[in-house]
Amino acid sequence: MRILHITNGIEWSGGMEQITILVNELKRRNHENHLICPPGSKLIERLSPLNINIVQISMLQDYDLIAAWKIRRAVKEIKPDVVHTHHAIAHAVTLVALTGMKKPPLVVSRRVSFSPRKNPFSRWKYGSSRINAYTVVSKSVKDTLIQGGVKPEKIHVVYSALDPNRFSHLPPADETRKSLGIPEHFKIVGKLANYSVWKGHHVYLDAAKICLKKRSDIRFLMVGKNTETLVQEVEKLGLADAVKILGFRRDVPQILSALDVSVNAAIEGEGLSGAMRESLMLGIPVVASDVSGNREIVQNGKTGILVPARDAEALAEGILKALNESAASKAMAESGRAWVLENATTEKMTSDCLKLYESLCAA
Numbered sequence: 001m002r003i004l005h006i007t008n009g010i011e012w013s014g015g016m017e018q019i020t021i022l023v024n025e026l027k028r029r030n031h032e033n034h035l036i037c038p039p040g041s042k043l044i045e046r047l048s049p050l051n052i053n054i055v056q057i058s059m060l061q062d063y064d065l066i067a068a069w070k071i072r073r074a075v076k077e078i079k080p081d082v083v084h085t086h087h088a089i090a091h092a093v094t095l096v097a098l099t100g101m102k103k104p105p106l107v108v109s110r111r112v113s114f115s116p117r118k119n120p121f122s123r124w125k126y127g128s129s130r131i132n133a134y135t136v137v138s139k140s141v142k143d144t145l146i147q148g149g150v151k152p153e154k155i156h157v158v159y160s161a162l163d164p165n166r167f168s169h170l171p172p173a174d175e176t177r178k179s180l181g182i183p184e185h186f187k188i189v190g191k192l193a194n195y196s197v198w199k200g201h202h203v204y205l206d207a208a209k210i211c212l213k214k215r216s217d218i219r220f221l222m223v224g225k226n227t228e229t230l231v232q233e234v235e236k237l238g239l240a241d242a243v244k245i246l247g248f249r250r251d252v253p254q255i256l257s258a259l260d261v262s263v264n265a266a267i268e269g270e271g272l273s274g275a276m277r278e279s280l281m282l283g284i285p286v287v288a289s290d291v292s293g294n295r296e297i298v299q300n301g302k303t304g305i306l307v308p309a310r311d312a313e314a315l316a317e318g319i320l321k322a323l324n325e326s327a328a329s330k331a332m333a334e335s336g337r338a339w340v341l342e343n344a345t346t347e348k349m350t351s352d353c354l355k356l357y358e359s360l361c362a363a
Helices: 014-028 042-050 065-078 088-098 120-127 139-147 173-179 201-214 227-236 252-257 274-281 312-324 326-343 346-362
Strands: 002-006 032-037 053-056 082-085 106-110 133-136 155-157 187-192 218-223 243-247 261-264 286-289 305-307
Touching: 002 014, 002 065, 014 032, 014 042, 014 346, 032 042, 032 065, 042 053, 065 088, 082 088, 082 346, 088 106, 088 120, 106 346, 133 139, 133 346, 139 155, 173 252, 187 201, 187 252, 187 312, 201 218, 201 227, 201 312, 218 227, 218 252, 227 243, 252 274, 261 274, 261 312, 274 286, 274 326, 286 312, 305 312, 312 326
Parallel strands: 002 032, 002 082, 032 053, 082 106, 106 133, 133 155, 187 218, 187 261, 218 243, 261 286, 286 305
Antiparallel strands: none
């Protein structure tokens, strides 16, 4: 099968990682992949070793007509069996590009649980009959699309994936702890997420301050792109000695393996947290805010601890409970690991996408 993937993504993110995983696995299964992305996209570096056809097209905004014309021309040259868009601007531009073309089938990925806007352009973007199917990363994302007017039968839940092999044969956690300069007697709590307001970093910092009033033997990590912007906030809260900001890292599995508790404090929009999946894969207890996709992977009392969103007091209580009741927390994490292995592996995600592609081509 010949699949054309289209994204406007440039910087590395969870969505970009999912494209990389999917293309690699499709290649391994002997399917032909093509990619359209902007110049300078991190995917060019990641996917060039696969020797796939990469067409570089800038997409400046929704309904970029020049980009749409270039994509339409590329589609006619490549003649894909399926076109799969992976980000919002690529979705809109490709929809314009394929207008008037009955083939190929168009699949759109949606990874956030924000509701589509109500303006006419957004209603057309999400409700167009030219879109054959949506893949969404959680049931909560499906619900928001239905509320936005998308027909339920078009929406397919395909959980974001991880490669279990990436989380085996890691160096001892003590080595990572030592490299971070954290003494052995401290507990390590971490939040791994690129910085944005809706990821809840400020709630996490407020919770850290509350926790430290009750236990002084905790060190808090923040890992992800642009987390460095929170240095002044950490100092303002008097947390400079207890919070380490690591910024963007490529050794995420190693860092996760050193944690005693992994935290997701998102306040909205979370599709399906990669950090939560990966933490559970490693058997690390998780505490998460009760929003959208979090509640699918973190089932309260079964695979982790859920707390109300935007509530620093409740988040602190959840963190302290996970630390103080370590045996019960570890047992929940093992149940979470079983959920990940059943629902969110590379093998499962790719098979689900292929099944969808094949059904659309057959129809």
